[in-house]
Amino acid sequence: MRRVLVTGGGSGIGRAIARAFADQGDHVTIAGRRAETLQETDAGRGMTCATVDVTDEAAVDALFADPFDVVIANAGTGRASPLTEVSLDEWNNTLAINLTGTFLTFRAALRGMPDGGRLIAIASTQALKGGGRIAAYAASKHGVLGLVRSVAHEIARKGITCNAICPGFVDTPMAEAAVKSVMTGRGIDADAARDMIVSNNPIGRLISPEEVASAALYLASPGAAMVNGHALSVSGGEI
Structure with missing residues (x-):
């Protein structure tokens, strides 16, 4: 039985991914900031719920006392606003959750991940293009994709892959x-x-969250062993 971690597992895409892995028999740990939403995701599936802020280095490191076979960095945030109205605090918070949170998660995961492991980041089509009123979000997701592509090169010889899913x-x-x-x-x-x-x-x-979950299942499957450093667009042809 594989051990799978999904950050931001309390709702939306993270909830769908966690349930998809649990329903196929994997042991799933879901991490998030609100215990009640994590329990709603579990809904009797036997998941482990961990209340964690992905920007907290010590808390993220503590998640990995035992290694995971599959790690999905999904925790994220974003708000549409003209650049002139984005405060420095909002900018820093967006990058902290979306980009630094993915860095901390992947770094901790790689310290014990076994051969054949899978790292998956939930990015966005905004990691592949720009858009008005979403500068902070798009910048953070561009950073996530750069991180994924760099990590993919670094770990390829270890039999571990690192990929991004880019939903619309x-x-x-x-x-x-x-x-x-x-x-x-x-x-x-x-x-x-x-x-x-x-x-x-x-x-x-x-797009339905379950359609994104299907992409995660594929990237974590044996059939995707040669898919590495890839940005998988789930966007109906937007990209």
Whole structure:
């Protein structure tokens, strides 16, 4: 039985990934800042719940007292705002969670990860392009992808792979927050705002968290042993 860690496992993409691995028989540990949402993710599946802030170096290191076979760095944050309205605190917080949190997670994981291990970062299509009103988020996700590609080179000879999944807009609370931001900024209703958000996706809808989870299952599978340093776009053709 593989040991799998999912950070940011209390909701959205992290919840779907954790359940997907648990449902196929892996022992899953989910980490997040709120114990109650982690327990909702578990819902009787036998997961281990760890209340952890991924920006806390000591707390992250403590997660890895026993090594994991698969580590998914999913914890993230982001808010749409013009660059002129982004405070230094918000900028630093976005990079701390999205980028430094992934660094701390991967560094701790590699200290004990066995051969055949898998590191997966949940990045974004914004790791592959830029966009207005999301400078802090896009910068952090570009950094995540750079980290993934560098780590992939460093660990390739150890039989461990490191990859990123780059989803477009996923049907999660973060997407709903984006809808509300567009509604406020454009003075339009929720349906029009949602249509605007998915307009870059040729398929024309929000991505389901389970579709991102399927990509994670693939990257963690034996069949993906030669996929390394890759940015897997799950975006309906946006990228």
